[in-house]
Amino acid sequence: MAVDYKKIGLVNTKEMFARAIKGGWAVPAFNFNNLEQLQAIIQASSNLKSPVILQVSKGARKYANPTLLRYMAEGAVEYAKELGCNHPEIVLHLDHGDSFETCKSCVDFGFSSVMIDGSALPYEENIALTKKVVDYAHQFDVTVEGELGVLAGVEDDVVAEESHYTKPEEVVDFATRTGVDSLAISIGTSHGAYKFKPEQCTRDPKTGHLVPPPLAFDVLEAVEKQLPGFPIVLHGSSSVPQEYVDIINKYGGKLPDAVGIPEEQLTKASKSAVCKINIDSDSRLAFTAGVRETFALHPEYFDPRQYCGKAREYMVDLYSHKIKDVLHSDNKLANLD
Ligand SMILES: O=C(CO)COP(=O)(O)O
Ligand SMILES: O=C[C@H](O)COP(=O)(O)O
Ligand SMILES: [Zn+2]
Ligand SMILES: [Zn+2]
Numbered sequence: 001m002a003v004d005y006k007k008i009g010l011v012n013t014k015e016m017f018a019r020a021i022k023g024g025w026a027v028p029a030f031n032f033n034n035l036e037q038l039q040a041i042i043q044a045s046s047n048l049k050s051p052v053i054l055q056v057s058k059g060a061r062k063y064a065n066p067t068l069l070r071y072m073a074e075g076a077v078e079y080a081k082e083l084g085c086n087h088p089e090i091v092l093h094l095d096h097g098d099s100f101e102t103c104k105s106c107v108d109f110g111f112s113s114v115m116i117d118g119s120a121l122p123y124e125e126n127i128a129l130t131k132k133v134v135d136y137a138h139q140f141d142v143t144v145e146g147e148l149g150v151l152a153g154v155e156d157d158v159v160a161e162e163s164h165y166t167k168p169e170e171v172v173d174f175a176t177r178t179g180v181d182s183l184a185i186s187i188g189t190s191h192g193a194y195k196f197k198p199e200q201c202t203r204d205p206k207t208g209h210l211v212p213p214p215l216a217f218d219v220l221e222a223v224e225k226q227l228p229g230f231p232i233v234l235h236g237s238s239s240v241p242q243e244y245v246d247i248i249n250k251y252g253g254k255l256p257d258a259v260g261i262p263e264e265q266l267t268k269a270s271k272s273a274v275c276k277i278n279i280d281s282d283s284r285l286a287f288t289a290g291v292r293e294t295f296a297l298h299p300e301y302f303d304p305r306q307y308c309g310k311a312r313e314y315m316v317d318l319y320s321h322k323i324k325d326v327l328h329s330d331n332k333l334a335n336l337d
Helices: 015-025 034-046 056-066 066-082 100-109 123-140 168-178 217-226 242-250 262-269 281-297 306-326
Strands: 027-031 052-056 090-097 113-116 142-150 183-185 233-234 274-279
Touching: 015 027, 015 274, 027 034, 027 090, 027 306, 034 066, 034 100, 034 281, 034 306, 052 066, 056 066, 056 090, 066 090, 066 100, 066 142, 090 100, 090 281, 100 113, 113 123, 123 142, 123 168, 142 168, 142 242, 168 183, 168 217, 183 217, 217 233, 217 262, 242 281, 262 274, 281 306
Parallel strands: 027 052, 027 274, 052 090, 090 113, 113 142, 142 183, 183 233, 233 274
Antiparallel strands: none
């Protein structure tokens, strides 16, 4: 028997995606692994009245324990209300589900959305696996994200290049035969804090910072033309804010030439059918900056609440900025009372 996510106050992605596409904004999908990240996500999204997707990866489930994470998400709905957000729209989403069994266990456990990532499989196998997950999840009104195209970044030892991009000529067939609710595509983003090699970038003459090549908006446009109004997802969308990289490097860290996706490009994407934008690495950077700075300035501290508290402050700033200034998902709840 599956737990009914609606009974615990969660929602699936259907309505928020429809509104986001129509309104030209995107729903933030933030990964969480611990208490402070979840607190910061809920504080920022509740204060700004933004819908939000809480993403749990396989690694997160292993690190934090699946049961604990799931109940934290349930608690998050109540926490949002305590913060004055009377009608929160919170999705609990499995990020990069790698098997039918993992997706099923999340559906059964009260997740309102799952991703099945068959992008590394041969095309027909990706379709068969994705369809199997959709057929199961839809019985419980759980939405499903599939993926076409390979997200290759520097960290995978393969540099993102055109051959990995989603093939627009495949998307209609994939969406129709699988029944997915949304599709993650590859247009040049990748996971992690090193999305491009320095030699792929130019340097800003004033700041000396790396400027990466633009995303393949032509591929995005071609996908949209094939599937008008269909929800598109961008993974690997951290922008690697220089302010946090600088703090980390100033206080003993070593992140030379970390580079992400410029925020203007994410805003541009969010005005199209891109309605979910995944951000994880930026939160890791903000967290690390807070901890390193606190340790450096206060070597006498040994209470985790001191340095995790600072980390949480930085993450609230980061999430709020993404919501307000990049994705424009603030004040977008269906019921703003
Ligand atoms: O895509 C992501 C999670 O699925 C996160 O991407 P980043 O590493 O760019 O934050
Ligand atoms: O897609 C990758 C996400 O950032 C999750 O990362 P993780 O698998 O290390 O938890
Ligand atoms: Zn993938
Ligand atoms: Zn991802």
